[in-house]
Amino acid sequence: ALASKRHGRLGLAAAVWxxxxxxxxxxxxxxxxxxxxxxxxxxxxVAASLVVGYVCVDLPLAARAKLALRLAGVALALVALVxxxxxxxxxxxxxxxxxxxxxxxPGSALGRFNLANLYLEExxxxxxxxxxxxxxxxxxxxxxxxxxxAGVLSLLGRHREAVADAERAIALxxxxxxxxxxLGKALGGLSHWHRAAAALGRAVELRPDDVGARxxxxxxxxxxxxxxEAERTLREILREHPDEPHARAxxxxxxxxxxTG
Numbered sequence: 072a073l074a075s076k077r078h079g080r081l082g083l084a085a086a087v088w089x090x091x092x093x094x095x096x097x098x099x100x101x102x103x104x105x106x107x108x109x110x111x112x113x114x115x116x117v118a119a120s121l122v123v124g125y126v127c128v129d130l131p132l133a134a135r136a137k138l139a140l141r142l143a144g145v146a147l148a149l150v151a152l153v154x155x156x157x158x159x160x161x162x163x164x165x166x167x168x169x170x171x172x173x174x175x176x177p178g179s180a181l182g183r184f185n186l187a188n189l190y191l192e193e194x195x196x197x198x199x200x201x202x203x204x205x206x207x208x209x210x211x212x213x214x215x216x217x218x219x220x221a222g223v224l225s226l227l228g229r230h231r232e233a234v235a236d237a238e239r240a241i242a243l244x245x246x247x248x249x250x251x252x253x254l255g256k257a258l259g260g261l262s263h264w265h266r267a268a269a270a271l272g273r274a275v276e277l278r279p280d281d282v283g284a285r286x287x288x289x290x291x292x293x294x295x296x297x298x299x300e301a302e303r304t305l306r307e308i309l310r311e312h313p314d315e316p317h318a319r320a321x322x323x324x325x326x327x328x329x330x331t332g
Contacts, residue, residue, distance in 0.1 A: 165189055173202075180210035184219075191223060199223050214244045221253040225260055233257035237270075248277035252284045255291060264294040282308060286317055298325060 169189055172182035187202035203220035206213055221236035237254035240247060255271035258264075268291035274284040285308055292301035302325055308318040 178209060180206040180213050180216065183209070184213070184216050187216075187219065191219065196223055196226055200227070212243050214240045214247055214250065217243070218247065218250045218253050221250070221257060225253065225257045228260070230257045230260035234261070246277060248274050248281065248284070251277065252281065252287070255284070256287055259287065259291055259294075262294075264291050267291040268295055268297070282312060282315065282318075286321070289318075289321060293321075293325060298329065301325060 166186075166189055169182065169186035172179065173186055176182050183202040183206040187199045187206065190196075190199040190202065200220065200223045203216050203223060206216040207220065210216070217236045217240040221233040221240065224230070224233035224236060234254060234257045237250050237257055240250035241254065244250065251270050251274035255267045255269075255274060258267035258270060268288065271284055271288035271291050274281065275288055278284065285304055289301040289304040289308075292298075292304065302322060305318045305322040305325070308315055309322070312318070
């Protein structure tokens, strides 16, 4: 009876352990931004090991049956080892991982967004644009994908399309600082400097620590003739970041222009 109680407690502990780690990622309650991944099985697999150990050691079975179970356990472990080794290349680098996410989750906007971000960092703008567009197609209200696509479109000189994406992102999330930033950059690309300054000012209000937005705001202010405000913005940046080269160079140009003017 005592052994039975012990086995029952072990089984209950294994079930609770597995449920505790699997239920949050089982998809019963969708989690935003989470993709199914094998890493979610690492800790729950401990429960499976407990059960296998119990069956092979404590369960009252004939010697041949126990031997067969142990051999089956060894075979299963070998299969798992081979599968793990085959899967290792996926984790070799970010590119391999994100490509696997796109391949294994064809309906995932997040997978495409992550790979697009990597391509953007590598300067592969057409590839990044394609993947951001696929992410938006899969999730038309994906604000970050719309915002980042606006940034890529601006880099490609397609400023009107960038404005449309940024405005769409802002309509979905008016408090998204980077959407306002990208809108300001795109408007600047069209030489709509007053509108650009307004958008960039809003971006800085929402995220005051964004040095890039503040630098672009200074550019927009200077192009609207608000030179003193531009210089003040640049001095504030340099006070917080004394080694910021772009702010220093821009401030020097503004001062030189004022002296020659």
